[in-house]
Amino acid sequence: MTVRRTVPVPGGRGYLGPVPADTVEGLLGLLRERGARITPGRRAVVEALVHAPGHVTAEDVVSSVQAKHPDVHVSTVYRTLESLEQAGIVAHVHMGHGAAVWHLAEDDRLHLVCDDCGDVVHIPPRLFDDVRDQLLADHGFEATLDHFAVPGRCRRCTNSAPA
Amino acid sequence: MTVRRTVPVPGGRGYLGPVPADTVEGLLGLLRERGARITPGRRAVVEALVHAPGHVTAEDVVSSVQAKHPDVHVSTVYRTLESLEQAGIVAHVHMGHGAAVWHLAEDDRLHLVCDDCGDVVHIPPRLFDDVRDQLLADHGFEATLDHFAVPGRCRRCTNSAPA
DNA sequence: CCGTAGCTGCGAACGGGTCGCAGGTACGGC
DNA sequence: GCCGTACCTGCGACCCGTTCGCAGCTACGG
Secondary structure: OOOOOOOOOOOOOOOOOOOOOOOHHHHHHHHHHOOOOOOHHHHHHHHHHHHOOOOEEHHHHHHHHHHHOOOOOHHHHHHHHHHHHHOOOEEEEEOOOOOEEEEEOOOOOEEEEEOOOOOEEEEOHHHHHHHHHHHHHHHOOEEOOOOEOEEEEOHHHHHHOOO | OOOOOOOOOOOOOOOOOOOOOOOHHHHHHHHHHOOOOOOHHHHHHHHHHHHOOOOEEHHHHHHHHHHHOOOOOHHHHHHHHHHHHHOOOEEEEEOOOOOEEEEEOOOOOEEEEEOOOOOEEEEOHHHHHHHHHHHHHHHOOEEOOOOEOEEEEOHHHHHHOOO
């Protein structure tokens, strides 16, 4: 029986271990440390994410993976993303009514999405620190404010067609 | 007929006319003012929402409507909710990965949803006013902060199983 | 009381994701 | 090295919440 090494990942989301955490091998190392097996499919998914231009949907990952490994199945990609998320390596954000987007966990920022033009603006998460503190103080609630994008109207759309 | 307490929302998002905006007839009046027709199905949907205990999913509305009007179809309920939303009478909030929940537009508050126990805490929207102002000032972005619930961990769950 | 635009029921289809299963394979143990 | 097995995979069916196209019905201004 394999002894499953339940090595706790130190830190949390932003953990940068001794291995470079932004290379395919580094990230796979983190996964391996958690007792997971490294398969060609998983490697391909991690490669796709590392080389992706920012956020990608699961479908983007699928097609990017299948470009080189046509027999990696959709469900494998979903399952791999889930494992990677549990390991704190990637995270997903809901941008609105459509599909979620995935990004490397270290890539920590909030998203403003324009309802009109769909444009995405990145902002530093610390803009919401006061609110988070207040929610904690007033309601004992540990808020996760980066899991949903903030919808609204960007400057350009507001100017071009004032409400 | 249950009469909900009217909190007059001056300058708020929803247009509140001279008609009492919290009764079935009042709300239907608002809809009629926008050129829409009042049908038994629509009346039933509005009734369901007025009598609903807070937020309800579209499915809740469907079954509550069908209890009295069994031949009102799901798609009619969805279409009615859409019309009501366009008229500023109701609004929907995404609580997480599941179905959206609907509420009367005047019923304006933010939602904290515990990832562990699913509990919902209501907070006044003005808690986010500073952030909204800052987003507008710094990025020209008019944020809509009440369209997604804020996920996180409630006090009870944090205490009973500290991270 | 009539004409018609706007609603409706219906059922099929959608997008995004999940699941159960049987077979394949990475990797610790020896 | 090779073996055993727990973990991972391909596959396809399925799920949920929601949307759509269509033909027929009906609210309501005239």
